[in-house]
Amino acid sequence: MAKVTKLSRPTLTKSDEIYLIGIFKGTLVTLKHAYQSVFGKSRGADGLKSSGLGITMQYPEEKWDDELPEYYRGAPALVTDEQDRERCVSCQLCEFICPPKAIKIIPGEIPEGDTWAKVEKRPQEFEIDMIRCIYCGLCEEVCPEQAIYLRKDYSITGTSRAEMVHNKEKLYEIGGKRVGLVNKWNELK
């Protein structure tokens, strides 16, 4: 049998019982908050990059981009190396590990006469469905060529499903160039 302890309510003083003093103090607190938020002096307003009204940052005009941490996981994107070679070699590891199955790769061969012929493969199609992507970063972690990275882009929007699928062109556009990583395919090693 569980032991039942009876708790007594705190006793109120006479001024508590009148209640009006409490209400008056409460109004002072709310008015102080109102004053502070109108003049941009709310507690924490500076740290949160407030717009000057309350502690709210008004989003599309003001952004948090500079404050994003190094480890921020945004949209995944493909990168090229310093010689503009596609780092991706179409091993499809990211496609297989992707938990929501957002990545679709069609591998393509690199023709004989190409400078990078010894790499053998590069993606013919590389699509990431951003409606499916959960920004987990497993693709980045699994990639042996360090070809796919999670960038800091977070505002991925579109007006149709088709628009939300990032194709190879778009992925390289977001990713850009990354230097000094895996150099086994070029002369820099």
Add this chain to the structure above:
Amino acid sequence: MEAIILIIVMLAKIIGITFVITLPLIAYSVYAERRFAAVIQDRVGPNRTGIPLTLFGFKKDISFFGLLQPLADGLKFILKEDFVPSHVNKFFFWLAPVLTMVPALVTLSVIPFGSYLFREALVIADVSVGPLLIFAVASLSVYGITLAGWASNNKYSFFGGVRSCAQMISYEIALGLSVIPVLMHFGDLNLMNIVEEQAKNGWLILPLWGEGLSLERMLLWIPMIISFFIFTISIFAETNRMPFDLPECETELVGGYHTEYSSMKFALFFLGEYAAMIVGSALIVTLFLGGWSVGFGLDAWVFETCGNWAGLIHLGAFLVKLIAFILFFILIRWTVPRFRYDQLMKLGWVVFFEAALINILFTAVIMARVNDHLVGFPFWAALTGVIIFSALMFYIAKSLERMLASDSEKAADSAN
């Protein structure tokens, strides 16, 4: 010919006061509520709604601090689906929103919004039963809420309706009793005359000029302040505003009496609540804070210099006081947490009812003494009588409280 002019003047007053002043005031008090609440909670509130110039290919929208938000709200309410559940009592379900909105607007008819504009009083109906008419009509709005709760055929709504019924009836007593000392002092039930009296002789709770500096008014100041307190708090309860918004408290009753309502029918409840708030504030301002009078003995000067246009200045003064009071309502709403239901009933029946009764007797004795109707022995007898009566009331209140406390203890014990 005269009849036609009379009708035209009447129509102008009705349209001006209801559609030009009050309805926008209702809409913008909703906006003010949202912005003020936001500012209190360190937020921004609706500040975007404006003219959407980007739709027409311009670079930027014009937002005007979101001042067009009420328009967007109204449009949303009109465009939403008007859903009527199959299990409701259709007739009363349709009747209820109207019964909350209409009484609130009808009571506007006797409120003086300003003095005289070209010798025409800025009040729709200059009748000699002003406060009585307001109490009579405003008490009808309880039917709207109760019927809404009952017709919805939903347990939560029904609870909301029943609560509202009990609450409004209890607080109407305190409301009616607390205004009696005021009416005793003025000896008049015409709100226009009451305001003129205050313009000449000092506002009821600010008697600083004219005859307001007499001994009678100084002595009466204390009962009037008590009346003001009881009246204001009862108006809060009567309009279901925050510390007393038990009929619709979201945390207990989903949405209360308007759970099943949507679209324009819900909007009518919503607007009815705000209209009641505005009429309540207007009544408080009229009775206690000098209505349209500018105050400090300046009214005679205003009448002299502005002549026929004095009404406009007085209208401005009235609106300033009204808006200040609405902001006070909003401030209280976001400051004070909701009362528990038994505390609410206790406050109404055990505290305010007795206090208002005692207040009436004290006012009567003070008035009789100062006007030399009661001198010597009868005065002392009356005073002792009043004191004995107050002690009795206090004793009854205390014993009631003890009874309630022991009851709730028993209930708690049996629950264990």
